[in-house]
Amino acid sequence: MAGASSESLAAALADLETTLPTASLSLARELFGIVGVLDGSAGLRRALTDPSREGAEKSALVRSLLEGKASAEAVAITAKLAASRWADARDISDALETLASTVAIAVAEQGAGAAGGLSGLERVQNELFAFKSAVEGNHELQAALTEPQATPDAKRALALRIVPGVSEEGSLLIGQAAAAPRGHRPTALVEKFAALAAARQKRWIAEVAVARELTNAQAGRLQTGLNALYGRDLKINTTVDPQIMGGVRVTVGDEVLDASTVARLSELRRQLAAQAR
Incomplete structure (x- = not known):
């Protein structure tokens, strides 16, 4: 077709x-x-x-x-x-x-x-x-x-x-x-x-690339934030890529959230930063 x-x-x-x-x-x-x-x-x-x-x-x-x-x-x-x-x-x-x-x-x-x-x-x-x-x-x-x-x-x-x-x-x-x-x-x-x-x-799987490895607490906050953002319990696959702009990139299905979508990712980044201190 x-x-x-x-x-x-x-x-x-x-x-x-x-x-x-x-x-x-x-x-x-x-x-x-x-x-x-x-x-x-x-x-x-x-x-x-x-x-x-x-x-x-x-x-x-x-x-x-x-x-x-x-x-x-x-x-x-x-x-x-x-x-x-x-x-x-x-x-x-x-x-x-x-x-x-x-x-x-x-x-x-x-x-x-x-x-x-x-x-x-x-x-x-x-x-x-x-x-x-x-x-x-x-x-x-x-x-x-x-x-x-x-x-x-x-x-x-x-x-x-x-x-x-x-x-x-x-x-x-x-x-x-x-x-x-x-x-x-x-x-x-x-x-x-x-x-x-x-x-x-694919709508239930989040492929997450981060600039550095997450702690267990950060991973938990990320899971909670993404579940709230998408309204469902996502399965999260995380990879580390030091070149990631903004520190995190999330792909769910055909949707990609990265540094160009600051508004949607800002809360996730704040949560991760708070845990890193």
Whole structure:
């Protein structure tokens, strides 16, 4: 996906972030179901990605088709996608699949206590990799999961027998990859889902470079300050680099805080300096 489609997907993912803290697996299931509707109608995909049609017109088409058949949240997400620009008709289905899987992964991230956060993301990623490893090592399973005569439900049931005991989130993602691989090998789609989980894990990991090694007290203050700044319990990886400007550089996901963002780091630096005296 490139050009206009890539930009539209990035915008949709940014919008989705406001929904994710309260999202449920039912939303992910609905979005996957709508992907199936789009995949089943080339004419609909063309209509929703026609550059000559106004975005409002395409959104109205989505609402006329889906209202009363899906939740207001699922309809709104799909309608907003339809209003965006797409370089290829298939791209809107691919984007909606990405949104659906992101919702499922975020539900794992929401888990209570030790079951959520980074641990929840690692759990679902490990489940996906367990499925991928089991299938790639067994030619009979590969053949069964790609058998043209087998029904989607049969393929889903087989996939879930391969990795018994997985979480609800893992079950949804693995079952979706087996039942509706959309022209890909199920293991390739599972690998895509795992990559999305890995990307969300970066939001929970702070890569911290400091000019000199921190004391235990300083490390504790840093942990407290960063947790408060980002609103979650981060895992902190610290390295020492004497060349660091301002004494500390923090990278969380795609965000870098360094000497150029003095306002956000000033309190952290004051805390560290106070402990050093």
